[in-house]
Ligand SMILES: Nc1ncnc2c1ncn2[C@@H]1O[C@H](COP(=O)(O)OP(=O)(O)O)[C@@H](O)[C@H]1O
C-alpha cells in the first residue's frame with residue numbers, strides 16, 4: 120500500500136475494524152479499512168446501505184454505540200491518536216476539531232430550544248466567549264450559511280424553518296468552532312432534490328473558505344462527482360476502491376464501482392456496460408469467504424471465492440480486486 | 449392562545465355542570481331528603497311544610513339552578529349526620545388532605561424523576577436494575593397493603609412513627625397545618641410514602657422509557673457530536689424533551705392522588721376529606737358526598753387547565769403564532 124503523501128494527513132485511519140459481539144458470534148461490520156484525509160480535502164465515501172459508512176464516521180468521533188466497538192486499528196487526527204482517548208477528551212474534540220452532520224438534518228435540531236440557544240450553547244462549549252459575543256458569532260454563522268433575515272430568525276425554533284433552512288442551521292452548528300474536519304453523513308438524503316444541490320454547493324464553498332476537510336458520506340454518485348476530491352467505495356465493511364474522483368468515476372476499476380456508476384447518467388461508458396448489479400449486499404452474518412462481492416460479480420473466478428483481495432495500486436487509485444493482480448501473483 | 453384558554457374554560461364549566469348534575473341527582477334519587485332531616489314522629493303536614501320551605505316541590509330546572517348557584521358560592525347545605533354546614537366540615541378537613549397529597553406528589557416527582565433519568569441513562573447498571581425491580585413492587589402492591597406493612601414495621605414493631613392521626617397541628621387562620629410541628633411531620637411520613645409510592649414508580653418508569661426514547665433521537669446524537677457536555681445533553685436536551693408526557697401524567701396523577709387519599713386516609717385514620725367521604729357513604733350523608741364529588745371534580749378541572757398551560761411553556765411547537773407557520777424555502 121504505497122501512498123503519495125505530500126503533506127501529512129489531517130486524519131488517518133489505519134486497519135480499522137468494528138465489531139458487534141452477539142450471542143451467536145462476533146459480527147464484523149467494518150473490516151480492516153485504511154484511508155487518509157488531507158487538510159482541506161473532500162473525501163467522498165459511497166456504498167450501499169449497510170456498507171459500514173456511518174459506523175466508520177461514528178468511530179472517528181468516538182460515538183460508536185455499544186455493543187459496537189473498535190476491535191482493532193488506529194485513528195489519528197493531526198498526528199494525535201484519538202481512538203483510545205478517555206470520554207472527556209474525545210468529547211472536547213467533537214465539535215471543536217471534528218464537526219459532524221448526520222443522516223437526517225430535519226430531526227437533528229432539538230425542537231424545544233431556539234436556534235440561537237443551540238448555537239450559543241455549542242459556541243460557548245468550545246470557545247471562551249461571553250453571551251453577547253457568542254450571540255454575535257451565531258448571527259455571523261447564520262448569515263454565512265445563507266439564512267435570509269438571520270437577525271430576525273435567530274430566535275426562532277427549528278419547526279419554524281423549512282428542511283433546507285434547517286440543514287443550513289445544522290451546518291452552522293457543525294462549523295461553530297471552526298473544526299478542521301467535518302463528517303457529513305448523507306447530509307442531503309432527507310432533502311428535496313431541488314435543495315440537495317444548493318446544500319452541497321454551500322458545504323463545498325464553506326469548507327473551501329475555511330480550509331475544512333470533509334468526509335462526505337453518501338450513496339449518491341452524482342454528489343460525489345460534484346463535490347469530492349477523492350472517493351472511497353465501500354462494500355460489506357471493506358474498501359473496494361479508493362482514489363481521485365475523476366479516475367474512479369471515469370475509469371472505475373472494481374466491478375462493484377462499475378455497477379454503482381449505473382446511478383449516474385452522464386458518464387462516458389457505453390450503455391451495455393452499465394448493467395445493474397443483481398442481488399443485494401450480504402448481511403453481516405452471511406459475508407462469503409474471499410471477495411465479499413463475488414456472488415454478484417460477473418467476472419468472479421474461483422480465486423475470488425476463496426482468497427480475499429487486498430487493496431493494490433492501479434494508476435492513481437487503489438482497488439481490491441483479483442482482476443488487477445499482477446501476472447504470476 | 450387566548451382563544452384556546454377561553455375554549456378550555458368553557459369545556460371546564462361544562463364538565464363541572466355535568467358533575468353538579470350527578471351530585472344533584474344523588475339528592476333526588478338516593479333516599480328522601482325529608483326523611484333524612486326529620487325524625488319518625490314528624491307529621492305529614494309538617495313534612496309537607498318543610499318540603500315547601502326547602503323548595504323541594506319546585507321544578508327540576510329551578511331546583512338544579514338553585515343547587516348550582518349555591519354550590520358555586522360554596523354553600524353545600526347541611527350534613528344530615530352532623531347537622532352542621534358541609535362547608536365548615538370541608539374547611540376543617542381540606543388542609544389535611546391537601547398537605548398529604550401535595551407532599552406525596554412532590555415526593556413522587558423529586559424522587560421519581562431523578563430515578564427515571566438515572567435508570568434511563570444506565571439501563572444496564574446494577575443500581576438501575578434494582579430500582580426497576582423495586583418499582584414493580586410499587587406498581588403492583590395495593591396501596592392499603594403497603595400502608596399496613598409500614599404501620600406494622602415502623603409503628604408496631606419499631607415504634608418509631610405514630611400509626612394514626614395527624615399529630616399536633618398549628619392553626620394559621622382557618623388552615624390547620626401539621627408541617628410546623630415535629631409530631632405533625634412524623635405523622636406525615638408513613639401516609640405520604642404510602643400515597644407517593646405508586647406515583648413515584650409510575651413517574652420513574654415513565655421518565656425512564658421517555659429518556660430511552662429521546663436518547664435515541666437524532667438531535668441527541670447531534671448534540672453529543674457537537675461536543676456538548678453529558679450534563680447539558682442529558683439534563684438539558686434530553687430531560688426537557690421527556691417533560692411533556694411527564695407533565696401530563698403527573699397532572700392526571702395529582703387528581704388520582706387526591707382520590708387515592710381515600711384509602712390512605714382510612715388506613716392511617718388521617719382526618720382528611722377522603723375519610724370524611726367514606727364516613728359519609730356509610731351514613732348515606734348525601735350533602736357531604738355531593739360536596740366531595742364537586743370538589744374533586746374541581747381539582748381535576750383546575751389541574752387539567754394548568755397542565756395545558758404548562759405544555760405551552762415547554763413546547764414551542766404549540767405556540768403557533770403569526771410568522772410561525774408557513775414555509776420559508
Ligand atoms: N447495533 C448494531 N448491532 C448489529 N449490527 C449493527 C448495529 N449497528 C449497525 N450494524 C450493522 O453494521 C453495518 C453497517 O452499518 P452502517 O455503518 O450504518 O451502514 P451505512 O453504510 O448504511 O451507513 C450494517 O450491516 C448494520 O446492520
Ligand SMILES: [Mg+2]
Pocket residue numbers: 169172173174222304
Ligand atoms: Mg448510514
